Amino acid sequence: MRTVEEKSQSCPECGAAISADSRFVVWCGACEWNVDPQEPQRDGERLDRARRALARRHGERLLTEFTADGRPRARRDAASLLAFAIGLAVHGVTLALAFGGLWWLVRGWGGVGMLPGLLLLVAAWSLRPRAARLPGAVPALLREDAPEFYALVDEVAGVVGTRGIDRVVVDACVNASVVVAHGVRGRRLLVLGLPLWEVLTPQQRIALLGHELAHYSNGDTRHGLVVSTAYRSLTTWHYYFVPIEDPSVVEMVVNLFYAVPRLLLQGVLTLLDHLTLRAAQRAEYLADREAARAASTEAAVGLMDRLLVAGSVEVVLRREANRAALTGPRGARTAEAGGDEIWERLGAHMASIPENEYERQRRVGARRGHSVDSTHPPTHLRRTCLLVGPSLPAAVVTNEDRERRIAAELAGARATVGRGIVRDGFGD
Template sequence: MRTAEEKSQSCPECGAEIHADGRFVSWCGACDWNVDPEGPHQEGDRLDRARRALARRHGEKLLGEVTAGGSLRARRDTFSLLAFAMALAVHGVTVALVVGGAWWLVRGWGGAGMVPGLLLLAVAWPLRPRGARLPEAGPVLHRDEAPELFALVDEVARVVGTRGVDRIWVDAEVNASVMAYGVRGRRLLTLGLPLWEILTPQQRVALLGHELAHYSNGDTRHGPVLSTAYRSLTTWHYYFCPTADPSVAEMVVNLLFAVPRLFLKGVLTLLDHLTLQATQRAEYLADREAARAASTEAAVGLMDRLLVADSVAVALRREVSRAALVGTRGARTSEAEPAEIWDRLRAHMASIPDHEYERQRRVGVRRGHSVDATHPPTHLRRACLLAGPSAPAVVATDDDRERLITAELAGARTTVARRIVREGFGS
């Protein structure tokens, strides 16, 4: 169905008819004229580019395995075992600092010999293995505040072979994620409301299935040993970062810190490379679990929504500009106005023509891993889902459940919408 914004024109390269939409890039499906006017992004240094190239090879290799009838089952390869050993070594350094600090304290108790011990313990404390903290900003939902949403999460978790989550954090990102927090390893599900709002009910089930499956498919980076090692290494690297606009003394310190900083960056890069293939495999496995929970059709639909995620950002920035314009004109504001953002966002996404989805798929093929190397390109993940047998939904939601979940998220929808209007999107 053609939208009001669409019009026809001829391709300047091959003369084929183009159905153009003024809101999106005009391109030719016959010869790919103007399919990617911005060209591939090559941001980052040489290591970043090498990382993306390696990730692309891994992603295409895994896709080749599944399309040839191979298995994507989780497995511990040599690289994963080496990464695990490196993570243990990182924690071993922290243990050595604690033991050394305790030894100095006992040896020099009551005298100046205590100073080295206190210094070693002070260094070890922020490097200790620990889970992440709960976010301070944003609505964080508990079970008694959103029983139906938590019930849906629990149902999806059982299907993918894990347990549910303890808290749900709602933020303004076009994304979703899971992580462990606290000493007891409680689980936090982060739901980016802009992404949640543009999905169908079954696509939301697929999103939950994908995120929760990271706990059931052997994703090494979600394990406690590796995730805490990453956090410790990142903390070390932060301590050795150079001071901006340094004084003479600080310039000397920056120079002394250069070697350990480069060493830590190298260790982080190596650990990243060692876990890269297993992490990509985990993404494909999570997609498969998402399809099993919500249906292959819903999982593929989720991939399509992710392809046009940039359009969500454009629409929300337009909402920010609109709110600023309304404010300068002194127009009335109401309590209901912030939540209307989501209605307009859904209407915008529903109006995206099919040829824009196809363009984004072709752009993905051309660019490969242009941004995030830990995830296979979305077009490869979509192809992997379509290569396997079509799965029906195990978890099916209905209108009554959706109304209850919408009601439970009403406060969060208003809070996040107001934050987007007040602080801007992506700022």
């Protein structure tokens, strides 16, 4: 770990005294000189930029609504109902393709007339409603292998008003999410990003679980089986009509033929995105409230602050992976020997981040509208919503003995993910 060099200087703008950590941006809390020295990067995708702008507007309006309403609830508004209807229509088209394929197959049985039927059945099969699938190359935690962790999840789920999950998988992302997996059986999957889990306090981890599990109970349209699978089907259709690159003359004609259905599908995808965005924003605020109810308001706010400095987590992990790569075979042997050291160094770095860096990130986040992704409300608005509401105590708490048991259950996945980061790189 690098040596921390602290120094004092005067702000060149207002003359106020500044206490600076050499590892982070030097800035002035009085006049905000140099608070955001880097120009914010523009999102490359037009749809993503529009979604972020809309998310910010929805987030501001919903914050006003939430602060005025002491007990906000999930709602099924007209936009959500229309999105549900579009989802049903998408699956109806797929069903029509399947019946049409069967009709052609029976009608042309034994002859060339079977060909249209087979093509329609192949199309229907590829566009069938599909829920998210289990990631194949990451450690999975079964209930019998991690009973204490699953017990904690079940306890948090009871507080937020839903049931627990069926499977936990661990990956190297600085994130966490819940999805409905395993097709129409609706089995629940928690994807736990170990880098995020490692930098949280025990109560912040409970807040993280509470937030994710609350998506199952707060009416989030995008997490519903009908809309989420319809979105995947539309994305598959859109992929089929992607124009051919460097086309020949014949392929140029094909691209021209593809243009109309591609634009139509893009329009439906955009419409579905806009219809569900406000409900998704509301769901995030409600999930934050449930996280505070499960783990305490203080822990939920602390989770927001950790999300603001997630960039530091990524920097540390990339540095550790690059360090191993530069040492050649010795670095590879170190990676195979054990992956725990990377988490120890990450924890030490995160513990050393000074409070003024958190404050700087909060101010930068408010300026830029920082959010976890383009569907989430800006983080500073989520934080404000928690702070203006009532301060809630923790409904779920842990102790050192329970934390040790959970850590022992996660030890295998911890080492596997750590070795993978050191050996293969972070984010590659």
